[in-house]
Amino acid sequence: MVSIFVNWLLVALTLVSVSPSEFGAARRATIKRIPSQVATGDIQAFSTSNQAGLDAPRLSAVNASSFNWWYFDAFSPDLDKSLVVVFFTTLGSAFPFVPTSEVVTQVEIYATFPTAPSPATSGDFVGSGAKFQGAPDLSTYSISVDSPANGISNTIPDAEGTVDFTIFGSRLKFSGAAYHDQNWGDAPFPTTxxxxxxxxxxxxxxxxxxxxxxxxxxxxxxxxxxxxxxxxxxxxxxxxxxxxxxxxxxxxxxxxxxxxxxxxxxxxxxxxxxxxxxxxxxxxxxxxxxxxxxxxxxxxxxxxxxxxxxxxxxxxxxxxxxx
CATH class of the missing domain: 2.40.370.10 (AttH-like domain)
Incomplete structure (x- = not known):
């Protein structure tokens, strides 16, 4: 097995969440656009689900000491293939596992192939078009990466995942167990x-x-x-x-x-x-x-x-x- 890692820097991350109305029947969409620039000053972290929905952003803004990420994975039944995609809003000062950058909106992809894919190098791309989209009832999530070069909220604890990605010319296709959660914090990860x-x-x-x-x-x-x-x-x-x-x-x-x-x-x-x-x-x-x-x-x-x-x-x- 061979694993590869790719990181993108995004111009901005736009999130659309859907929550029940006060009467529990109709649903309304809330759109939040998270800019790529870091915020200054104090921010607020939301520890409970708010009106925006279970999977909505948990930070009022992203400053140099806060982090919020949306994590997705799937792995094959024979354990020879996996895909992990993480949408970050953070800087390395708050979560030191992301590459050093002044851009807070990043996407990381980890892919495991049964054999080595074609030789390639990884890189950072601005405006990559990476996105994820969830159904209103959270029953399905769709993740796509449109690039020519290439606290915890347990939203989906277990699901059937279908993966069909082409990464550096090598196709990764399988079905298996899948998972999605969201993590956040208002203080640097290493300090807590x-x-x-x-x-x-x-x-x-x-x-x-x-x-x-x-x-x-x-x-x-x-x-x-x-x-x-x-x-x-x-x-x-x-x-x-x-x-x-x-x-x-x-x-x-x-x-x-x-x-x-x-x-x-x-x-x-x-x-x-x-x-x-x-x-x-x-x-x-x-x-x-x-x-x-x-x-x-x-x-x-x-x-x-x-x-x-x-x-x-x-x-x-x-x-x-x-x-």
Missing amino acids: VASWYWGHARLGPYALVWFSYLPRAGPERVSSYIAHDDGTVLAAGCTADAVRVRPTGQYPPTQRSGYPSGFRVDFRLADGRTLNVTVRAESLIADAGAVYGRWMGGVEGRLDGGRMITRGKALFEQYVMVA
């Missing part, structure tokens, strides 16, 4: 985050999402989601006992800990049962050294100590900001 574990998986009839965030100060914060393939949601919460995520090796981690070989994820369902899952880090698909890694890998687990469920698949990541 010590470690961060997130992932989503399919295991037997279950769709899983886990998130564990250890802040620089204060207790661990978590959230989880489990749904059966019949549509029943078995867990969706952010209480302290909702999920426990631990890497193989040292916890809390530091940048000297190295990458883990996997994770143990223990979920508590709404009815009190437990789902204990082991996730294996098999394919490293994004690598920023000691501070960040993203993987695909296998999953197995037991529901309330019952039979072992095997052959699950996952895509997951970690940030480690403590030296």
Whole structure:
């Protein structure tokens, strides 16, 4: 497998969100155009869903110490192909994983091919025409990139994704598990985050999402989601006992800990049962050294100590900001 990374700088990012009216029937569209220039002065971060809709921007503006991004991914059942697209509104001063630039509107694409694509170089393009569009009921999202050169809101915890991209002349086409969320903050990421574990998986009839965030100060914060393939949601919460995520090796981690070989994820369902899952880090698909890694890998687990469920698949990541 070979992974490639491409970054674009956008002139502006225009977002259209749709929310119910006060009577819950008609819907109205709200359009917000986020300029590429950084704002000066204080801004406001919205911690709850507002009238603009669940997936609307969570910042009143983007200054040098804030970040907001919309994340989309999909991976193939055989784990040899994946696509991750992230629409950022931030600067490197707030989120140091984006390329250094004075432009706050950026798009990053990470693609994993089963074999090496045609030789190419990556670059930055202004006015690239990259966009995403969601249906009013959030049932589908469409992502397109029209370029000749080429806080957490869990909006779509599990979906069927269809990918058909041509990147540097090589076609990436597959169907598989897909996911979408939004993240934001009003303070620089490295000053607030010590470690961060997130992932989503399919295991037997279950769709899983886990998130564990250890802040620089204060207790661990978590959230989880489990749904059966019949549509029943078995867990969706952010209480302290909702999920426990631990890497193989040292916890809390530091940048000297190295990458883990996997994770143990223990979920508590709404009815009190437990789902204990082991996730294996098999394919490293994004690598920023000691501070960040993203993987695909296998999953197995037991529901309330019952039979072992095997052959699950996952895509997951970690940030480690403590030296």
